[in-house]
Amino acid sequence: MMEISHLSVTYPNGVEAVTDANLMLSPGEIVALVGESGSGKSSLLYASLALLPRGSKTSGEVFLDGINFLSLPHDRKRQFRWKKVSLVLQGSMNSFTPVLAMERQFVEAMQEHLNMKETDAAARAGELLEEVGLDRKFLRRFPHEMSGGQKQRCAIAMALCCSPDYLLADEPTTALDVITQAEIIDLLKRIVKARNMGMLMVTHDLALAASIADKISVMHRSRIVETAERDRIINDPKHPHTISLIRSLRTMEEEH
Numbered sequence: 708m709m710e711i712s713h714l715s716v717t718y719p720n721g722v723e724a725v726t727d728a729n730l731m732l733s734p735g736e737i738v739a740l741v742g743e744s745g746s747g748k749s750s751l752l753y754a755s756l757a758l759l760p761r762g763s764k765t766s767g768e769v770f771l772d773g774i775n776f777l778s779l780p781h782d783r784k785r786q787f788r789w790k791k792v793s794l795v796l797q798g799s800m801n802s803f804t805p806v807l808a809m810e811r812q813f814v815e816a817m818q819e820h821l822n823m824k825e826t827d828a829a830a831r832a833g834e835l836l837e838e839v840g841l842d843r844k845f846l847r848r849f850p851h852e853m854s855g856g857q858k859q860r861c862a863i864a865m866a867l868c869c870s871p872d873y874l875l876a877d878e879p880t881t882a883l884d885v886i887t888q889a890e891i892i893d894l895l896k897r898i899v900k901a902r903n904m905g906m907l908m909v910t911h912d913l914a915l916a917a918s919i920a921d922k923i924s925v926m927h928r929s930r931i932v933e934t935a936e937r938d939r940i941i942n943d944p945k946h947p948h949t950i951s952l953i954r955s956l957r958t959m960e961e962e963h
């Protein structure tokens with residue numbers, strides 16, 4: 708279980724981006740955190756992994772299977788970040804080193820974090836690529852030899868390389884075209900369920916959230932204002948902000 712408890716974040720410029728947020732994520736569960744731009748979604752995600760800019764203030768706790776991650780020393784946090792919980796970001800697909808073939812990038816990551824032998828790491832990289840729907844021949848390619856969708860599949864494979872229990876994803880499909888977006892969403896859902904991982908996905912897109920999540924949390928002006936099962940949020944929203952989000956979704960559907 709991942710449990711975010713009374714988490715608050717203030718940036719060095721004094722902006723309080725997250726106020727007293729509480730959120731639970733169980734193994735095998737997908738929770739979508741939705742809200743308008745600037746509501747604090749990304750801040751919550753980064754704060755829960757202690758990845759905010761220097762000088763930011765975080766209070767509260769983030770329990771990963773009972774251990775308060777935020778109170779761990781720096782090197783233990785680093786281990787947890789790959790092995791217990793990992794990240795997929797909108798820009799992940801552009802974070803590969805341009806001058807190295809994919810195999811080298813996977814091997815280096817696995818050697819660093821799992822102390823694996825080169826041949827074992829290369830074999831494991833091939834398996835990971837197949838798991839995300841790419842032929843293992845893609846290991847020979849350089850990042851510029853792949854499409855955005857293929858690179859994002861590689862980024863997901865990379866996030867899985869230490870077999871984490873939790874995956875945090877910040878707008879993982881936003882930079883992609885609609886068809887590729889749907890394919891990546893299906894892929895994430897399939898992997899998370901097959902591996903019984905918990906996934907917290909940040910998105911501004913309520914329709915996308917509804918297509919993948921078991922539970923939806925709605926964020927508004929730094930606060931989580933409502934959390935419930937997906938169908939309850941969509942069919943019977945309670946908070947005025949959730950009601951207006953659902954209304955605008957319905958209007959968009961009617962216009963198309």
Ligand SMILES: Nc1ncnc2c1ncn2[C@@H]1O[C@H](COP(=O)(O)OP(=O)(O)OP(=O)(O)O)[C@@H](O)[C@H]1O
Pocket residue numbers: 718719720722723724742743744745746747748749750751760911
């Ligand atoms: N590094 C930073 N320094 C200062 N303020 C920041 C920083 N990053 C974000 N903020 C502010 O914190 C608030 C929440 O921003 P955040 O990016 O978490 O929202 P969001 O819901 O993820 O929005 P978006 O979907 O546009 O990314 C905003 O007011 C934003 O201007």
